[in-house]
Every structure is written in structure tokens, then in C-alpha cells.
Amino acid sequence: MIITCPYCGPRDSSEFVYQGEDGRTRPDPASTDQAAWNAYVYDRVNTAGEHEEIWQHSGGCRAHLRLVRNTLTHKISSVSMARHATVPRRRRKAETPA
Numbered sequence: 808m809i810i811t812c813p814y815c816g817p818r819d820s821s822e823f824v825y826q827g828e829d830g831r832t833r834p835d836p837a838s839t840d841q842a843a844w845n846a847y848v849y850d851r852v853n854t855a856g857e858h859e860e861i862w863q864h865s866g867g868c869r870a871h872l873r874l875v876r877n878t879l880t881h882k883i884s885s886v887s888m889a890r891h892a893t894v895p896r897r898r899r900k901a902e903t904p905a
């Protein structure tokens with residue numbers, strides 16, 4: 808898989824480290840809601856299709872990147888700096904108001 812770093816250009820994915828899915832919301836640090844913390848630490852979406860992820864270019868500029876990658880085809884449709892995300896985050900079912 809080739810990932811195009813905004814600073815370094817196209818690079819093999821072996822130069823990058825997966826940091827996890829993007830868009831997770833950390834509970835309030837003062838919260839003692841064990842279910843909320845358990846969900847934050849252990850629950851993952853495991854999407855079959857487009858998935859928003861954070862990767863670090865650890866073998867290059869060390870920047871954190873936000874990718875939109877199809878988990879079935881590994882096609883990357885978007886790469887941006889994690890701190891300058893340009894793709895709007897999608898709401899997850901758990902975050903959708905009832």
C-alpha cells in the first residue's frame with residue numbers, strides 16, 4: 808500500500824505506523840462512568856468500507872496524518888494532516904442523537 812504524505816510524497820506503508828481510528832471521543836477525565844471508559848478503550852467500529860484513520864509517518868517526517876481508507880480494497884481516498892483535517896467527520900451510530 809502506498810500512502811502519500813503531504814510533506815514527503817508517495818511512500819510505502821512500511822514507513823508508517825497505524826495509530827487508530829479517527830473521530831473517537833474521549834470521556835471527560837473526571838468521569839467515573841466505567842461503561843463509557845470501557846467503550847473508549849476497547850470498542851472499535853471495524854468498518855467494512857471507508858474508514859477514517861490516523862497514521863504516523865514514523866519512518867519519515869513523523870507527521871500524524873488523517874486517512875480515509877477503504878478497508879476492503881486498501882484504496883486511500885483522502886490524506887490530510889491530522890491537525891488540519893479537511894474531510895468532515897462522519898457521525899457514528901453511537902453518536903447520533905436518538
Ligand SMILES: [Zn+2]
Nearest residue numbers: 812815864868
Ligand atoms: Zn512524511
